[in-house]
Amino acid sequence: MIPNLSLSSFCVLLVLTSFYSCNKPAENDTAQKHEGNPVETDHKQTPDLKPALAKALTFHAPFDQGPDAGYGKGDLKLYTGNFSKKNEEGKAAITPGLGEPALRMVQDGGKYGHALEFPADNETIGGYHLENNIAFSESNFQGTISLWMKTDTEALPGLYCDPIQLTDKDYASDAIWFDITKNDVPPDLRLGVYGDQPTWDPENLKGKAEAFFLRMAKMSEPPFSPTTWTHVALTWEGLNTDGIGRAWLYVNGKQAGRSGPIREPFNWDMAQAHFRLGIGYTGMFDDIALFNRALTLEEIKFINKMEGGISELYQ
Numbered sequence: 001m002i003p004n005l006s007l008s009s010f011c012v013l014l015v016l017t018s019f020y021s022c023n024k025p026a027e028n029d030t031a032q033k034h035e036g037n038p039v040e041t042d043h044k045q046t047p048d049l050k051p052a053l054a055k056a057l058t059f060h061a062p063f064d065q066g067p068d069a070g071y072g073k074g075d076l077k078l079y080t081g082n083f084s085k086k087n088e089e090g091k092a093a094i095t096p097g098l099g100e101p102a103l104r105m106v107q108d109g110g111k112y113g114h115a116l117e118f119p120a121d122n123e124t125i126g127g128y129h130l131e132n133n134i135a136f137s138e139s140n141f142q143g144t145i146s147l148w149m150k151t152d153t154e155a156l157p158g159l160y161c162d163p164i165q166l167t168d169k170d171y172a173s174d175a176i177w178f179d180i181t182k183n184d185v186p187p188d189l190r191l192g193v194y195g196d197q198p199t200w201d202p203e204n205l206k207g208k209a210e211a212f213f214l215r216m217a218k219m220s221e222p223p224f225s226p227t228t229w230t231h232v233a234l235t236w237e238g239l240n241t242d243g244i245g246r247a248w249l250y251v252n253g254k255q256a257g258r259s260g261p262i263r264e265p266f267n268w269d270m271a272q273a274h275f276r277l278g279i280g281y282t283g284m285f286d287d288i289a290l291f292n293r294a295l296t297l298e299e300i301k302f303i304n305k306m307e308g309g310i311s312e313l314y315q
Helices: 007-023 027-033 041-045 050-056 210-215 297-305
Strands: 057-061 079-086 092-096 104-106 115-118 126-129 141-150 160-170 173-181 188-194 217-220 230-239 246-251 254-258 274-279 283-291
Touching (some): 050 057, 141 160, 141 297, 188 210, 188 246, 217 254, 230 297
Antiparallel strands (some): 115 283, 141 230, 141 283, 160 274
C-alpha cells in the first residue's frame, strides 16, 4: 500500500528516484571503478599489442644463436673494428665476427637466453649495418630502439661511455645515441639526437656547444646494476619534416626524459650508417631491436613485460 503523500513530497520523491536511476553505475563498469579487481582488469582491458609491434619490427638481435642478428632485411652479421676509420675502399674498417680482443657470448646469461658481453679492459667496438635494417626516411623519419643492459657503472673505464650510437659520421652529426657520463656522481644517463652538424652547430664546437647540452635529455641516477637487467628504449619522430622533431628516453617501462626541439635535417649515407655498440662500455647486451615508428608508452611497457622477449613477435 502506498501512503498518502502531499503533491510537493511526491515531486521530491520522483526527482530523487530519477537521479539515482541516471547515476547508478552500470554492471559492466565494475572493472573500471575497481581497478584492483583481478577478475576484470588485465584479461579484458589490456589489448594484444603483438600484431602491431610485429608489423613495426625491422631488426632484432637476440644473441641466442650467436652474435649475428636473428631478424632483419639487411646484413645481419655482427661486425667489429673501427667504425669511424675508412679503409682503402672508403668503407668502415670493420670485419665480421667478435673481434680481437674478442667480445664474448655468455651462454644462458642474458635476459632471455644468451647475451653479448663487452669484457673489462676491452676496447673492441661492435655493430651492425643499418641499411635495410632501419626505416630511415628523408621525410618524417621516426623509430624506436629497444634493448636490455647489465652493467656496473663504477667499472666503466672512462668518464663517458656510449653503449649505442646510430650514425654514419660521429656523435655530433646525424646521430642517435645514449651515453653514461661519470663526471657526475652518481652518473647520468643522457639521450642525444643531432642532425646535420653545420646546421645546429655552425661554429663546429660539437660537445662544447651550448646547443649540444640544451638539446639532450638526462636521467640522474639510472638504475643500472651488475646483477639485474635494465630495459632502455629510445623513440623519435618528426625528423626531416617541416615541423619540430622530438626524442624520448624510457627506462624500465617509464618515461625518463624528452629531448629539446630537433629542427635540422637528418642525413645518412646508408652504406656507411651503422648501429655501433659498446663504445667505452663494459657489460652485457640482450634483445636489441629496431622498430619503424615511435612506439607508445603502452607498447614500451608491454615489451618490458614480455616473458620471451622480442622473439615472440616473429617466432
